[in-house]
Amino acid sequence: MSIKKRLLLSNIGMIVLPIVGFLLVEMILGYVMFVMFNGDPQGADLQLFFSLRFISIVLIVVLTNGLLTYYVSRSIIKPIKELSHSARKISEGNLEYSVATDRKDELGALSNTFEEMRISLKQAKADQARYERNRQELMASISHDLSTPLTSIKGYVKGIQDGVANTPDKLERYMDIIYKTANDMESLIDNLFRYSKLDIEQIPFTFEKVDLYSFFADFIDELDFELEKEEGTAALQADPKDSYIVEADREQLRRVVTNIVQNSLKYMKREHKKIRVRLKSEAQQVKVEIKDNGSGIPQEDIPHIFESFYRTDASRNSSTGGSGLGLAIVKKIIEEHCGKVWAESEQGQGTSIYFTLKKVSS
Numbered sequence: 001m002s003i004k005k006r007l008l009l010s011n012i013g014m015i016v017l018p019i020v021g022f023l024l025v026e027m028i029l030g031y032v033m034f035v036m037f038n039g040d041p042q043g044a045d046l047q048l049f050f051s052l053r054f055i056s057i058v059l060i061v062v063l064t065n066g067l068l069t070y071y072v073s074r075s076i077i078k079p080i081k082e083l084s085h086s087a088r089k090i091s092e093g094n095l096e097y098s099v100a101t102d103r104k105d106e107l108g109a110l111s112n113t114f115e116e117m118r119i120s121l122k123q124a125k126a127d128q129a130r131y132e133r134n135r136q137e138l139m140a141s142i143s144h145d146l147s148t149p150l151t152s153i154k155g156y157v158k159g160i161q162d163g164v165a166n167t168p169d170k171l172e173r174y175m176d177i178i179y180k181t182a183n184d185m186e187s188l189i190d191n192l193f194r195y196s197k198l199d200i201e202q203i204p205f206t207f208e209k210v211d212l213y214s215f216f217a218d219f220i221d222e223l224d225f226e227l228e229k230e231e232g233t234a235a236l237q238a239d240p241k242d243s244y245i246v247e248a249d250r251e252q253l254r255r256v257v258t259n260i261v262q263n264s265l266k267y268m269k270r271e272h273k274k275i276r277v278r279l280k281s282e283a284q285q286v287k288v289e290i291k292d293n294g295s296g297i298p299q300e301d302i303p304h305i306f307e308s309f310y311r312t313d314a315s316r317n318s319s320t321g322g323s324g325l326g327l328a329i330v331k332k333i334i335e336e337h338c339g340k341v342w343a344e345s346e347q348g349q350g351t352s353i354y355f356t357l358k359k360v361s362s
Contacts, residue, residue, distance in 0.1 A: 010068045010069075010071075010072045013064065013068050014064065014065050014068055017060075017064040017068075018057070018060050018061045018064055018065075021056075021057075021060035021064065022056075022057050022060065025053060025056040025057065025060065026053065029049060029052055029053060029056065030049065033045060033048070033049055033052075076107065079101070079103065079107040079108070079110075079111060080107070082099060082111070083099060083107075083110065083111060083114060086099040086114065086118070087114075090118060090121065095118055095121055095122040095125060096122075097118070098115060098118070099111050099114050099115050099118065100112060100115045101115075142192065145188055146185065146188065146189075149181045149182075149184055149185045149188075150185070152177070152181050153178050153181050153182065156174045156177055156178050156181075157178065159174060160174055160175075188325075191325040191326065191329065192325060194325075194329060195325050195328060195329050195332070198329060198332040198333065198336070203252075205249045205252060205336055205337075206249050206250075206251075207247050207248060207249055207337075208247070208248070208249075208250065209245050209246075209247060209360055210245070210246055210247075210248045210250055210253065211244060211245050212244040212245070212246055212279055212286055212288065212357070213236075213238055213240065213244045213279060215250070215253070215254075216236050216238075216257075216277050216279065216288075217236055219254070219257060219277075220234045220235065220236045220275075220277060223261060223275060227273055227275070230273060231271070231272050231273075232272055232273035232274060232275070233272070233273075233274050233275075234274075234275040234276075234277075235274075235275075235276050235277070236277050236278075236279070237276060237277065237278045237279070238278065238279035238280075239281070242279075242281035243281055243359070244279050244281055244286050245359065245360055245361075246285075246286050246357035246358060246359055246360060247337075247357070247358050247360045248337055248357055249333075249336075249337070252333045252336070252337075253333075253337075253357075255329070255333065256329075256330050256333050256334060256355070257290070259326040259327065259329055259330050260290050260326075260327070260330060260353045261275060261290065262326065263326050263327060264290070264292035264294060264351065264353075265292075267294050267295065268292055268293070268294035268295075269294070269295060272293075273292070273293070274292065274293040275290065275291070275292055276289075276290075276291045276292075277289070277290050277291075278291070281359070282359070283359075284358070284359055285339070285356045285357060285358055285359050286356065286357050286359050287354060287355075287356050288354065288355050288356070288357070289352050289353070289354050290352065290353045290354075291350060291351070291352040291353075292350050292351055292352075293349075293350045294350050294351055295347065295348065295350075296345045296346050296347035296348055296349055296350055296351055297343065297345040297347070297351050298347060299345075302343050302344075302345055305327050305343055306327045306328055306330065306331040306341065306343075307328060327353075330353075330355070334355045334356075334357075337357055337358065338358055339355055339356040339357050339358065340355065340356050341353070341354065341355040341356075342354050342355075
């Protein structure tokens, strides 16, 4: 029952109950004095009746009003005290003190709202702790991924200075390695810069209508030409009759697809590399699948591959290199498009990266 109804009934009770009590006292007291004990209704007995009736009415009014006031105030003050105690606990940092209740009045709603706030604060605290942990891991990853190529460059430069590269061929080889390593560092810094800007939403997105069928047809033509050098193939699978027009930033979409394909090729050790892109037109979105015929990803690693600096190679010194940010950038770009990205993989059979984009009418 709501507090408003409770107070209304209490006020009605403070009027009705004394009246009912007065009538009962009038009848019972009159019956006892003038019927049972044959009192004189005209003399001293009548005066005594009036006195007893007055005292009874006062007692009834005091008793009923007191009990009703106690009941109503207790039903209000007790939950307020509990909320006050909970607020004190939370202010002291104890977010485990629950104030959930099954009360159906306004204070019950307030308690449950307070409970939702407590849960939100607890979640925010957990998120903050996870953010701080991720920040520390990010700094460690950046330090590692920058120090490794720097150490390599310094080593080869020192070799040149010490005369280790004592032939033109050896000197050229050293310089090629230094140049390649410097390019890797530049790529890492570029990806890190882009990831940071995406993280703080400082990269502007220019959304327009993009026909994914035409977009991927051009992309696959270029990719297939590149893979021919390695006896690889790339293909697009889609029904030309369906509509694949989405709202997207063309430049950022190309970065998404490039990052996914580069990541696939980097870990693909087969002699004949294959990339397949499948488009599926759905009611509200277009689903894109980019599948390779690589070695696949262990199931325990799949939920983490879109995290920054995550590599399935635990040693982090894989010959494949890379910044570990490619798929993290993919995830952020797709989320900016209000889409979803996920992966499915079977070891020995290859990996499929899926993402969705919002469909628009042509």
